[in-house]
Amino acid sequence: MRILITGADGFIGSHLTERLLSLGHHVTALSFYNSFGFIGWLNDVKKKPNLKIIKGDIRDLQFIETSIKNIDIVFHLAALISIPHSYESYNSYVETNIIGTTNILTACKKNNVKKIFITSTSEVYGSAKKVPMSEEHSLNAQSPYAATKIAADQISISFYKSFDLPITIIRPFNTFGPRQSTRAVIPTIINQLFFSKKIKLGNINTKRDFTFITDTVDGFVSALKAKKINGEIINISSGFEISIKQLIKEIFKVAGFSKKVVIEKKRVRPNKSEVIRLLGSNKKASKLLRWKPIYNNVKQFRLALVKTVSWYNKSENLNKFNANDLYE
Numbered sequence: 202m203r204i205l206i207t208g209a210d211g212f213i214g215s216h217l218t219e220r221l222l223s224l225g226h227h228v229t230a231l232s233f234y235n236s237f238g239f240i241g242w243l244n245d246v247k248k249k250p251n252l253k254i255i256k257g258d259i260r261d262l263q264f265i266e267t268s269i270k271n272i273d274i275v276f277h278l279a280a281l282i283s284i285p286h287s288y289e290s291y292n293s294y295v296e297t298n299i300i301g302t303t304n305i306l307t308a309c310k311k312n313n314v315k316k317i318f319i320t321s322t323s324e325v326y327g328s329a330k331k332v333p334m335s336e337e338h339s340l341n342a343q344s345p346y347a348a349t350k351i352a353a354d355q356i357s358i359s360f361y362k363s364f365d366l367p368i369t370i371i372r373p374f375n376t377f378g379p380r381q382s383t384r385a386v387i388p389t390i391i392n393q394l395f396f397s398k399k400i401k402l403g404n405i406n407t408k409r410d411f412t413f414i415t416d417t418v419d420g421f422v423s424a425l426k427a428k429k430i431n432g433e434i435i436n437i438s439s440g441f442e443i444s445i446k447q448l449i450k451e452i453f454k455v456a457g458f459s460k461k462v463v464i465e466k467k468r469v470r471p472n473k474s475e476v477i478r479l480l481g482s483n484k485k486a487s488k489l490l491r492w493k494p495i496y497n498n499v500k501q502f503r504l505a506l507v508k509t510v511s512w513y514n515k516s517e518n519l520n521k522f523n524a525n526d527l528y529e
């Protein structure tokens with residue numbers, strides 16, 4: 202299969218690229234063009250003859266149309282994802298997450314792509330009204346990021362309904378593991394624990410369903426094998442939740458030491474924008490994809506944390522991040 206992955210330079214996309222290459226697929230990995238020639242985490246992906254790296258921008262329809270020629274399957278992961286940044290730069294979120302996704306759909310339609318996976322996010326649900334949250338849970342945009350992802354999902358579904366485009370929406374809950382940006386909550390706690398005097402955080406009373414990266418990638422790969430999933434929206438969630446307060450304690454246990462935690466006002470999100478609780482139901486994924494998470498309880502979560510902490514503890518890995526991220 203000739204597969205295009207957008208966002209292949211990012212956290213989830215680079216792991217997915219590696220997995221699909223190892224399964225023998227021909228992968229075209231799209232890295233976000235920049236004048237430094239920087240290809241993000243694709244730098245760490247072992248180069249194989251079945252890997253082709255291209256550089257460009259999903260906001261550029263002409264580039265996307267050319268890139269999608271002769272492609273069978275598209276995994277669309279490219280997006281702007283930081284919630285705090287979306288408060289300041291929402292126009293770029295609209296352009297990247299909504300227009301960018303529409304460009305992918307348009308190019309897929311024109312080139313008769315056989316299968317398109319659009320990556321959504323649990324953030325589209327907003328704070329849980331009922332748990333576990335199934336795909337039927339109401340949508341509630343509590344941040345510009347969530348709003349643009351809801352719009353991207355809806356335009357994708359409309360292309361399935363209007364043009365019979367073979368689309369499936371994969372909706373991951375909070376994914377964590379090696380290579381995740383140090384702005385995300387688990388990496389920020391780990392890195393501040395190792396390298397700062399204190400750990401500065403926002404609201405620590407929120408609860409999240411954390412899914413380990415290998416499980417998330419397994420979910421995408423299972424979707425590739427699954428049949429009769431066009432037009433479906435499918436959660437990828439561990440079904441295990443933990444508060445950030447408890448998460449800090451777990452990370453301290455894994456590291457073997459602790460540091461003072463300080464709640465910084467500037468890190469606390471506006472009240473109505475704070476998503477208090479996310480806990481996903483993975484029943485539909487189990488039924489349609491025959492996928493089940495391995496890291497789905499506290500014991501397994503601790504094992505995944507050990508893998509994550511030990512990865513960030515290697516200086517060669519940490520040096521790949523912008524150190525300023527730790528102190529913002």
Ligand SMILES: NC(=O)c1ccc[n+]([C@@H]2O[C@H](COP(=O)([O-])OP(=O)(O)OC[C@H]3O[C@@H](n4cnc5c(N)ncnc54)[C@H](O)[C@@H]3O)[C@@H](O)[C@H]2O)c1
Nearest residue numbers: 208210211212213233258259278279280320322373375376
């Ligand atoms: N990490 C999570 O916990 C999580 C949870 C749910 C959903 N998701 C979704 O998964 C996808 C991947 O997220 P991630 O955590 O790997 O984020 P990431 O930021 O590591 O990866 C996203 C990539 O998109 C690329 N990109 C951004 N704008 C682009 C543009 N205009 N053109 C081309 N490429 C562009 C960036 O270079 C980046 O590497 C996103 O769609 C995100 O919404 C992530």
